[in-house]
Each structure stands twice: as C-alpha cells, then as structure tokens.
Amino acid sequence: MTLFMPQARRKTGLVLFPAFDWCISPSHPEREERLLYTKDQLIEEGLEDVANIHFFNPEMALEEDVDRVHLCVPSAAELMTTSHFISTGGAIRAARALMDREVERAFAIVRPPGHHAMQTVFGDRGFCIVNIEAIMVEYIRKHYGVGKIAIVDTDCHHGDGTQDIFYNDPDTLFISMHQDGRTIFPGSGFVDESGGPSAPGYNINIPLPPSTSEEGFDTVMERVVLPLLEEFQPELIINSAGQDNHYSDPITNMNFTAQGYARLNRNLNPDICVLEGGYALEGALPYTNLGIILAMAGMDTSHVREPDYRPERFVQSAEMNRYIEDICSQAIEVFAGRHEAKKQFAGQEQVVERKRIFYDTTMFQAAETRVYHLCQRCPGYTEVVAEGLHQHVHGFTVPFNACGSCSSKAKDSFAKTDRESDTVIVLQDRYAGIFERK
Amino acid sequence: MIIGIDVGGTHADGVLLQGGTILAKKKVILGGEALEESIITLLEALVPADKNRLARIHLSTTLCTNALIQDSLDRVGMFIQAGPGMNPEFLRCGDDVCFLSGAVDHRGQVLRGPSLAEVEEAAVVMREKNIESVGVVTKFSHRNNEHELWVRNKIADDFKHISLGHRLSGMPNFPRRVYTTWLNSALKSRFHLFRKAMQFGFSRLNIDCPCYILKADGGTISFDGACEFPCQTIHSGPSASVMGALALIDGKKDAILLDIGGTTTDIALLADGIPLLEPYGASVGGRPTLIRALLTRSVGLGGDSSVSWRDGSFRIGPERHGAPMTFGGAAPTPTDAMRVLGRINEGQKAKARQAMEMLRPGEAAEKTAEELLQCFADRVYEVVDGMIEEVFSRPVYTVSDFLEREKITPENLIVIGGPAAALQSTLESTFHLPCLVPADFEVANAVGAARARLTVQASLYADTTQRRLAIPEISLLESIDKGFDMDSAELRLEEAVRMLARDLGGVAPSQVDFIERMQMNTVRGFATTGRIISLKAQIRPGLTEITE
Numbered sequence: 003m004t005l006f007m008p009q010a011r012r013k014t015g016l017v018l019f020p021a022f023d024w025c026i027s028p029s030h031p032e033r034e035e036r037l038l039y040t041k042d043q044l045i046e047e048g049l050e051d052v053a054n055i056h057f058f059n060p061e062m063a064l065e066e067d068v069d070r071v072h073l074c075v076p077s078a079a080e081l082m083t084t085s086h087f088i089s090t091g092g093a094i095r096a097a098r099a100l101m102d103r104e105v106e107r108a109f110a111i112v113r114p115p116g117h118h119a120m121q122t123v124f125g126d127r128g129f130c131i132v133n134i135e136a137i138m139v140e141y142i143r144k145h146y147g148v149g150k151i152a153i154v155d156t157d158c159h160h161g162d163g164t165q166d167i168f169y170n171d172p173d174t175l176f177i178s179m180h181q182d183g184r185t186i187f188p189g190s191g192f193v194d195e196s197g198g199p200s201a202p203g204y205n206i207n208i209p210l211p212p213s214t215s216e217e218g219f220d221t222v223m224e225r226v227v228l229p230l231l232e233e234f235q236p237e238l239i240i241n242s243a244g245q246d247n248h249y250s251d252p253i254t255n256m257n258f259t260a261q262g263y264a265r266l267n268r269n270l271n272p273d274i275c276v277l278e279g280g281y282a283l284e285g286a287l288p289y290t291n292l293g294i295i296l297a298m299a300g301m302d303t304s305h306v307r308e309p310d311y312r313p314e315r316f317v318q319s320a321e322m323n324r325y326i327e328d329i330c331s332q333a334i335e336v337f338a339g340r341h342e343a344k345k346q347f348a349g350q351e352q353v354v355e356r357k358r359i360f361y362d363t364t365m366f367q368a369a370e371t372r373v374y375h376l377c378q379r380c381p382g383y384t385e386v387v388a389e390g391l392h393q394h395v396h397g398f399t400v401p402f403n404a405c406g407s408c409s410s411k412a413k414d415s416f417a418k419t420d421r422e423s424d425t426v427i428v429l430q431d432r433y434a435g436i437f438e439r440k
Numbered sequence: 441m442i443i444g445i446d447v448g449g450t451h452a453d454g455v456l457l458q459g460g461t462i463l464a465k466k467k468v469i470l471g472g473e474a475l476e477e478s479i480i481t482l483l484e485a486l487v488p489a490d491k492n493r494l495a496r497i498h499l500s501t502t503l504c505t506n507a508l509i510q511d512s513l514d515r516v517g518m519f520i521q522a523g524p525g526m527n528p529e530f531l532r533c534g535d536d537v538c539f540l541s542g543a544v545d546h547r548g549q550v551l552r553g554p555s556l557a558e559v560e561e562a563a564v565v566m567r568e569k570n571i572e573s574v575g576v577v578t579k580f581s582h583r584n585n586e587h588e589l590w591v592r593n594k595i596a597d598d599f600k601h602i603s604l605g606h607r608l609s610g611m612p613n614f615p616r617r618v619y620t621t622w623l624n625s626a627l628k629s630r631f632h633l634f635r636k637a638m639q640f641g642f643s644r645l646n647i648d649c650p651c652y653i654l655k656a657d658g659g660t661i662s663f664d665g666a667c668e669f670p671c672q673t674i675h676s677g678p679s680a681s682v683m684g685a686l687a688l689i690d691g692k693k694d695a696i697l698l699d700i701g702g703t704t705t706d707i708a709l710l711a712d713g714i715p716l717l718e719p720y721g722a723s724v725g726g727r728p729t730l731i732r733a734l735l736t737r738s739v740g741l742g743g744d745s746s747v748s749w750r751d752g753s754f755r756i757g758p759e760r761h762g763a764p765m766t767f768g769g770a771a772p773t774p775t776d777a778m779r780v781l782g783r784i785n786e787g788q789k790a791k792a793r794q795a796m797e798m799l800r801p802g803e804a805a806e807k808t809a810e811e812l813l814q815c816f817a818d819r820v821y822e823v824v825d826g827m828i829e830e831v832f833s834r835p836v837y838t839v840s841d842f843l844e845r846e847k848i849t850p851e852n853l854i855v856i857g858g859p860a861a862a863l864q865s866t867l868e869s870t871f872h873l874p875c876l877v878p879a880d881f882e883v884a885n886a887v888g889a890a891r892a893r894l895t896v897q898a899s900l901y902a903d904t905t906q907r908r909l910a911i912p913e914i915s916l917l918e919s920i921d922k923g924f925d926m927d928s929a930e931l932r933l934e935e936a937v938r939m940l941a942r943d944l945g946g947v948a949p950s951q952v953d954f955i956e957r958m959q960m961n962t963v964r965g966f967a968t969t970g971r972i973i974s975l976k977a978q979i980r981p982g983l984t985e986i987t988e
Binding site: 023 | 527551614720721845
C-alpha cells in the first residue's frame with residue numbers, strides 16, 4: 003500500500019479474462035473484441051495498483067464441476083471449448099478467492115457468459131453453453147457447505163437458464179430483472195414463472211418495459227430486491243452482472259447507465275459478480291464494468307460517466323413509473339405467497355412439467371419432460387427426459403439439500419432404467435456426490 | 441576499453457575493462473564531498489595512460505535516489521487530464537496541479553479538448569510561484585498524444601522544462617504515467633547540474649569519450665538522453681548488480697540472482713539468461729511508475745543484520761546494530777555464525793562463539809550457527825518462491841497464453857556480495873541447486889555498469905478504422921490507410937526503435953525483439969470495419985559483445 007494510490011474500502015478480487023482469441027463467429031456479438039476496450043480502460047485506470055484490489059487469473063473448470071449441474075449431451079467435453087472451461091473456471095476462481103477469504107468481494111469479468119444455459123444442454127443458446135454462475139454456486143455448496151444463496155440477475159435478458167436450474171430449489175432465491183420477454187430473447191421471464199412445486203415463490207421475475215432507466219431500476223431495487231433479500235437472509239448474494247441494459251447496447255432497448263449500474267451494485271452489495279451480456283463494447287462496457295468494480299470495492303464512482311452521458315435523457319414518464327411499480331407489487335406478492343403456494347402441492351407424489359427449449363445460436367428445438375418427485379422432508383429429486391438434435395438424455399437429479407431417502411430412490415430408479423442405444427442415462431446426485439452415466 | 445563506475449550508498453567502485461578482462465579496479469569511500477567529485481577521483485585512477493583507447497564511460501548513479509531521499513527535488517507544476525473514470529483527486533502531486541477538462545477515450549478518440557483559459561490561468565499561477573519544470577499528462581495519451589502536445593505548445597515559452605507523459609512510456613496505466621512524469625520533471629534541474637559538474641570534470645581530465653548512464657532496466661542511456669529522461673536512471677544500482685552477475689557468469693538458463701550485502705539481499709530472476717522486468721515499472725519512493733525496470737526484490741536480510749532468538753526461532757534483520765561481534769560489535773549476526781563455522785577466516789573466533797552462545801545459551805555454538813544460516817537461507821527461499829509464483833500469476837488475456845503459461849524453473853543460483861561464498865553450501869542444500877559464486881564479485885556492480893548495453897522499448901497502436909497510428913515514445917501520431925497490417929507495423933516500429941537507439945545511445949541496436957503482438961478485427965453491425973494492431977518492440981537488457 004502506498005500513500006499515492008487510493009485504497010479500496012473492501013478487498014476486491016477481479017478475474018479479468020477477455021479471451022481475445024475466442025469468438026462464436028467473427029461478426030457475432032460474442033467476438034474477440036468484446037472486452038478489448040474494457041480491459042484497456044481498467045488497465046489504464048491503474049486498478050492493478052489500487053491498494054486492496056487484486057487480479058487473479060482464471061483456472062480451468064473440471065468436467066465434474068460441469069456435470070454436477072448440467073446434463074450435457076453427448077458430454078461436457080464434446081460441447082464445450084477450452085474457452086468455456088476457462089470462463090467457468092474464472093467464476094470458480096472468483097468464488098474461491100471469496101470463500102478462502104483472499105478477498106471480501108469478487109468479480110469474474112470473463113466470457114463466454116452462461117445464464118441462458120439450462121440444466122439439459124444440447125448446444126449453445128443465447129451465447130451460452132454452460133451456466134457459469136450455476137456451476138459456481140454448486141461448487142461453493144460442495145466445497146464450502148454454503149446453503150442459502152441469492153442470485154440477482156441484472157442482465158437485460160431473462161436469466162432463463164439459471165431459473166431452469168434452480169427452479170425447484172427453495173435454498174436459491176433467484177431474482178431476474180430484465181426487458182419484458184414479449185419484446186426480446188428469450189421470450190420468457192414473466193411474473194407467474196415463480197418456482198417448482200418444492201420452491202414456489204423463490205423464482206422472482208421482474209419484466210420491465212423497454213426504455214426503463216435509472217429510476218425504474220432504483221424502484222425495483224428498493225421495492226423488491228432489497229426487501230426480499232432482507233427476508234430471505236442468504237449466506238451469499240451473487241449478481242449475474244450483465245450490462246446490456248445500457249442505453250447504447252445494440253441488441254436491447256433499455257435506457258440504463260454506468261452510474262445506474264454502479265448505484266445498483268452499491269445497494270445490492272453482492273459478494274460475487276459474474277459478467278453476463280453487454281454488447282456496447284466501446285460506449286458502455288468500459289464504464290459499466292469500472293462502475294461495478296468501484297462500487298463493489300467501496301470506492302468513489304462519481305466520475306464514471308459515459309462521454310455522452312446527459313442526466314436529462316434518463317427521466318422516465320409518470321406512466322412508466324406506475325407500470326413498473328405495478329410489476330414490482332406483483333413480484334412482491336409472489337414471494338409473500340410462497341408458503342401458501344406450497345400447500346397446493348401437499349399430498350402429491352409427483353408433478354410433471356413439459357417444455358420446449360429453443361437453441362437460437364444454431365436454431366433447433368429440444369423437448370423436455372420433467373418429473374418432480376416430491377418429498378415431505380426435502381425438495382425431492384427430479385427426473386428429466388429430454389431430446390434434442392436426435393439425441394436423448396434421461397437424468398435423475400438429486401439436489402444438495404435432498405434427504406437420504408430421495409437419494410436412494412433416485413439411485414434405484416437409475417439402476418432400473420434400461421440402457422438404450424441413443425440415450426444417455428445419468429445419475430446426478432449432488433447430495434451423495436455421485437455422477438454416473440450409462 | 442570501458443570504464444564502469446557504480447555509486448553505492450557508502451562507497452563507489454570503478455573498473456577499467458578491456459573486453460572481459462579487468463585491467464584496474466578502484467574503490468572510494470563516499471564522504472563529505474560532492475558525488476561528482478568522488479566519481480572524478482575514481483576516473484582519475486582508472487583512466488588508461490593512452491586516453492584515446494578509452495571508448496566510453498558507464499555510470500550507475502544514486503543521484504536521483506538521493507535527490508528523492510533528501511527531498512532536493514524541483515517544485516513541479518502538473519497539467520493532468522483524467523476524463524471519465526476513477527476520481528483523479530489522489531493524483532495531486534503537490535499543490536501545483538491543474539486538472540484539465542476534456543478527454544481522450546480508450547481507443548484514442550478525442551472526446552473533447554481542454555480549454556485554453558484553464559491552461560493559461562494555471563500557467564500564470566505556476567510562473568508566479570517560480571516553477572520552472574512542469575509535467576503534462578492525459579489519460580490514454582499512449583493512444584493519442586494530441587492533448588499533451590497541445591498543452592505543451594501553449595506553455596512552451598513559459599517553462600524551462602516540460603515533460604510529456606507519452607514520451608516517457610508507451611505503456612498503459614494513467615496513475616503510473618502521472619507519477620513518472622512528475623518524477624521526471626522533479627529531477628530535471630538536479631540532473632542538469634550533475635551533467636554540468638561531470639562535464640567540467642571530464643574536461644579537467646582531458647576525457648572526451650561519451651558517457652552513458654545506467655538505467656533501471658539494466659540498459660544504458662546517453663548522458664543527453666538521461667538529461668531529458670532523468671527518471672530512467674533511478675534504481676541503477678540494483679540493475680548494475682544484476683548485469684554484473686550476468687557478466688561474471690555466462691549462462692543462458694533460468695536462474696536466481698542473489699546479491700547479499702550487509703543489511704539486504706537483492707533478488708532477481710533470469711529466464712533463459714535474460715533478466716526479468718517489472719510488468720509496468722519500478723516503484724519509486726512509494727509511487728508506482730512506468731519506469732522500465734528489472735524485477736528485483738529487496739529483503740532486509742544481510743550478513744550484518746542483527747539476530748535474536750524468540751519463541752524457538754530466529755529473527756534476522758531487517759535492522760542492523762553496528763558491526764558483527766566477531767568484528768567488535770555488540771549484537772549477534774549471521775556473519776558471526778559464518779565465523780564459527782569457519783566459512784570466513786577474518787574476525788575473532790571467540791567473539792563469534794560468544795555471539796552464538798548469547799543467542800541460545802547452553803546450546804553448542806556450531807549448532808546455533810548452522811541453524812541460523814539455515815534460517816537465513818530459508819527466508820531467501822521463501823521470497824524467491826513468492827517471486828516465481830508472482831511472475832507465473834501475471835495476468836494473461838488469451839486462451840493460448842493461458843495454456844502456454846510456464847513457471848520459471850531455475851537451474852542454478854548466482855550469488856554475489858560479501859557473504860556469498862560463506863553461504864554457498866547452505867544455499868545449495870536449501871534450493872537443491874548448484875550455487876555459483878563468481879570471482880571478482882566485489883566489483884560486480886562496476887563490471888555490470890561497464891558491460892551493460894543500450895536498451896529501448898517502443899509501442900505501436902494502429903487503428904485502421906480511425907486511420908490512426910501512434911508510437912508514443914517518438915511522439916508519432918499520423919494517418920494510415922486501411923491496408924495497414926502487422927507487417928507494416930513491424931516495419932514502422934523497428935524504424936522507431938532504431939531512431940530511439942540513435943537518439944538515446946548513438947549506437948545501432950544489435951537485435952530488436954517484438955513482443956505482445958495483438959491484432960483484432962473491429963466489427964460494427966455485421967461488417968468488419970477495420971483492425972486494431974498493437975505491438976511492442978524492445979532491445980532487451982543484455983551485455984555488450986566482447987569484440988575488443
């Protein structure tokens with residue numbers, strides 16, 4: 003530490019890995035150039051010399067880290083590139099830095115992102131193959147025994163992958179604020195998608211109208227996010243820190259700012275941020291990322307403004323304010339009604355859910371049937387049968403917070419399921435730490 | 441023939457070299473007289489009879505370090521343009537700072553110019569305070585120096601010395617650029633005085649060969665160059681020591697260099713025989729800078745460090761309480777342990793034994809001495825290990841760099857300094873590596889100064905969408921066409937390095953290495969709009985070839 007550099011109030015770790023040699027395709031938003039200007043800005047600011055800010059290289063995630071969360075078809079190794087293993091490992095490194103108390107806050111500024119990757123994976127959707135936050139969360143649970151975790155998704159797109167993975171987990175409060183699904187990919191994220199039978203009310207969606215600005219996000223934070231976190235009392239708060247709500251983002255329609263992102267993160271005070279989307283490479287990302295870092299570190303963010311920032315451009319109409327307030331009220335009700343909602347499943351042994359999942363990157367549909375095997379004592383285990391690109395998966399997933407008896411039941415069902423030539427059969431038991439395929 | 445002079449904290453050493461052979465060596469104690477006088481005294485003793493045979497003089501000097509410690513720095517006026525980002529208030533280098541409006545962005549695009557009124561107003565105030573030296577720094581000036589040059593032009597007639605951020609380094613890191621520029625400005629008049637005194641001395645001795653100053657990166661710079669960039673001559677002592685060790689041991693391997701002195705041990709690392717550099721630059725008096733510097737770590741651990749025994753372990757240094765007991769001092773030191781074990785033969789053995797018995801009464805002196813030296817070696821090992829880990833942990837930004845990372849695997853230890861030979865066997869067994877102690881190590885620094893060669897680094901940033909090329913170190917900013925590619929970049933940068941080499945050293949560089957090559961297409965919408973190329977070239981620190 004020197005007198006000549008500022009000191010972060012909170013020890014903050016950054017895993018900055020822009021993967022300058024990886025792209026989905028040369029003109030894709032997820033291309034080499036994406037974090038070029040961000041990296042240039044962060045380095046020029048001298049963050050490496052700020053006392054209490056520490057840079058870490060990512061590490062390679064292991065296949066077992068991925069298999070703990072996903073049912074990859076044909077397999078994780080065949081779907082993922084080295085870059086995916088590194089970006090996942092970047093999120094894990096951030097988590098380890100936090101959990102090992104090397105730092106008090108951590109931010110993985112890595113790519114490719116992950117929040118559109120669902121439990122079953124047949125390919126790339128929404129620029130994501132595997133869900134780097136979800137893998138990180140289960141890594142933390144496995145290695146550090148943490149239970150209750152809140153994930154707040156501030157990307158402009160609905161975090162449908164994260165929602166899917168934690169849908170039936172009452173120990174994960176997932177809150178996603180995003181541009182209304184009627185106007186943007188992936189077309190989901192409505193208030194009534196509120197959680198599976200064992201976790202109703204723990205999945206909170208806040209679909210916001212296009213052009214939502216600082217005021218709108220402030221309202222969501224004050225009325226929904228902060229009160230819900232207060233009540234849920236998570237051991238860790240994670241921000242899926244997409245930055246595509248920015249007014250200059252080329253693939254979204256929102257009106258958010260670097261100042262807004264900084265304030266949101268100051269109020270949310272997340273333990274870990276993981277970069278998701280954000281495709282205004284020059285006009286937004288250098289400033290939004292810096293704003294988030296400084297906010298996490300407890301430093302002055304007042305000078306982090308886009309060169310063309312004019313406060314008057316970010317005033318919302320009274321009508322829009324009322325609309326957003328109404329959405330907020332609906333979201334609060336979902337959470338408030340969670341105990342009541344659970345009663346409707348009392349006595350049921352299983353609940354079946356069917357859905358189709360669209361893979362936008364290479365344009366195909368997957369079909370999925372999920373059977374929640376309910377339990378009085380725990381969230382129960384889940385059976386998943388899915389088909390995509392003429393490949394099949396039949397999985398038995400036991401969550402970390404399951405009971406021993408559900409774990410044995412899943413194991414038995416797995417054992418009884420006959421091998422089929424075109425189907426991967428998987429036992430994914432996070433409770434017992436078993437991953438088997440046949 | 442070359443004369444190498446190394447000015448240290450307490451004394452100055454000089455050697456006269458012919459090729460690799462030391463023809464003469466001389467040491468003077470630095471006392472009351474001016475630094476310049478001591479150097480001239482050394483020169484007088486070393487200059488060969490036939491003065492024409494003296495090709496050049498190389499000098500490592502503590503001038504800048506002393507100026508900092510003694511606070512004999514110039515009062516500096518700073519013009520700083522920060523633009524969007526961190527609150528720049530912490531960069532106030534003293535009271536005389538003008539924060540300029542306007543900004544250049546991360547891609548070198550001008551967002552808004554500074555205002556003339558604020559520059560003029562600040563210049564008036566600075567002049568009223570008799571400020572002669574100013575620094576001008578803008579954020580991202582390594583991408584676009586327009587605003588720095590603009591300010592310089594407005595105030596060119598008002599100040600004797602003007603230092604521009606982009607000229608000092610092409611590296612990113614704005615706070616470091618500010619401190620580097622401030623430091624350079626603050627050393628200007630002190631360095632000019634030094635040159636004047638030295639020139640006077642040279643003419644008194646009838647010497648007219650060129651004189652070079654050693655830099656923090658283990659290279660040399662001409663005296664004129666050093667006057668323009670005095671900040672580069674900081675930390676030239678440690679760099680002389682590294683280059684000296686290199687000169688005395690010829691090796692192309694990964695290695696660890698230790699310079700063990702009375703109170704400190706300086707550590708450097710070699711990869712394939714080339715000393716490693718700091719990623720950005722040296723820290724000077726607590727200020728991070730962009731002054732290109734060898735990676736060295738100093739531990740408060742030396743032969744004369746005071747030792748105590750507490751809770752079952754030794755505490756060595758960092759303080760020193762006079763001479764070792766074997767030489768008449770009052771407190772036990774590692775040197776006393778060396779005497780007990782017969783690793784050195786000077787000094788009173790009885791006193792040395794007494795020192796060990798004082799440390800651990802009732803224990804055999806030999807055992808205490810063994811364990812003390814082992815503890816010394818263990819501490820050094822710990823720091824070396826940390827350095828190797830730190831180098832390995834330097835950030836990487838591409839998948840291929842991530843996959844290709846390799847840890848330095850030292851194959852030997854090169855140890856110089858007073859206690860070097862006495863610690864040889866202990867270090868060898870601790871590091872499990874052969875430990876080389878070169879002959880003549882007492883003049884290693886002077887030899888290092890003599891054998892060092894010119895080093896230069898230059899950086900290029902080209903953006904074909906914006907049709908702009910920048911090579912900050914030579915103040916180049918010009919238009920390029922859309923076809924500008926990596927080959928053109930290499931050509932232009934090599935040219936720049938040769939130009940810098942001429943300007944700063946008057947010699948032709950032997951080999952220009954390209955590093956940190958990056959090329960990336962810029963895409964807007966679905967079309968490629970151009971490419972960004974960034975490239976660095978350098979002449980690495982190394983030894984002059986022996987041709988004489």
